[in-house]
Amino acid sequence: MTNVLIVYATDYGNTRRMAETIASGAMSVPDTQVSVKLADDVTKDDLIASDAVIVGTPVHMGSPDWRVKKFIDTVCSRLWMKDSMIGKVGAVFATGSGYGNAGGGCELTMLTLLNNLVELGLVIVPLPKNTPGYHLAGLQWGPYARSAGEKMEQTGVTEERLEAARHHGANVSRIASVLKGHDLFAKPTPVLAQ
């Protein structure tokens, strides 16, 4: 069984909708168990039990939601210190209103999260540009869905903007199932470890 943990924060439900869509994509892969949790509720044990962690956030002033950052600083950091997450799989997603139609900081937001996941030693799953739905809601870093329309009217995340997210979940699960159980990264020698 491959355990996929999806962590997110939300105020208005857009990022939750995306999290649930990614979960449905992951669950479409046989032998996958998915847990979807608010960043505030995730424990150290949730992370240890996972084979893949997918972190999502609304874009807030060009950066991740503070609750996601709190999760990184309080829960992930303890495992970072112990090297407990090295070799698991990681991925990100985001929603935003995208003021100016140029993303409104979504790339910086996703890169910030990816940087945190790389710090943990996770193997990152990107979103290839030939993914169905990429042209509407994709970036190479992961799915990014606008929750507003051309005139900044609040449309919510529409169904067509969720297609890439569904594939992202399935991609992560498939990749985690292949990597799971393999100990591939170099280890410190006993001398260096002392």
Ligand SMILES: Cc1cc2nc3c(=O)[nH]c(=O)nc-3n(C[C@H](O)[C@H](O)[C@H](O)COP(=O)(O)O)c2cc1C
């Ligand atoms: C405090 C705050 C700051 C925001 N800053 C940005 C921003 O910099 N760029 C952007 O595209 N959208 C921004 N938004 C819009 C949200 O990212 C967008 O509405 C998102 O889909 C909300 O997700 P949620 O429904 O999961 O809370 C901001 C929203 C709030 C509440």
